[in-house]
Amino acid sequence: MVKVMRKAPGVGLAAPQIGVPLRIIVLEDTKEYISYAPKDEIKVQERRPFDLLVIINPKLQKKSNRTAVFFEGCLR
Template sequence: MILPIVAYGDPVLKKMGASITKDYPNLDKLIEDMFETMYNAYGVGLAAPQIGLPIRLFVIDTTPFSEDDDLTAEEKKTLDGFKRVFINAKIIKEEGDEWPFNEGCLSIPDIREDVFRQPKLTIEYVDENFIAHIEEFDGLIARVIQHEYDHIDGILFTDKLSALKRRLLKARLSNISKGKISVDYRMRFPDQKKKR
């Protein structure tokens, strides 16, 4: 089932996500719905807070990035088919010199900005079967993980921008929270005026 994506300004996007257990209600269905919602919106990642749930769960499928002509054959191969579920994730370490990448977010449509992040990370998490993993990722996969991980910590990519950049975006962000934007996927806007 395709779920509405929560827009910028909703308090759930600023909440620290709670850890969950394997008996979380309808977890398999929730994960399936999150992937379906993400694909419907042409995303490569979706975190539970973006569908209104303040829990530590996000899904990723970097396959669309593998079609970028600027990548090497090896990079394309790494990104193609990389599909994961991250539950109760904890980034243990981030390494390397920060690099910029033009990021967007399904909760903040039509705004893209360069965000600086470190290129390599080590993360601990459990998958959809609650099997524990500790893995290292780098490049675009690390970038997507860092972006989605921020969501479960109540951080948006716009929080990482300079104060000046945030001021310049203020009106556009306000319009998003009011629903004054055209999107081709289902959204829930926190400040949208109720129609009478």
């Protein structure tokens, strides 16, 4: 999954996106990827680089009532 995400390139990929019926997510955002985005967008999204993160059997938990609307790309 990491190879697929990086080859796309993308900052996140869920197993079902590539036909794997498991609850696994891989995430990674780099300075390079962030540098391609407009500076005002980076600021509004509070985007910061982070190392590879693999999440198995995630459970979403609401942390606040804050909402945001941004474009989401798809690697598929």
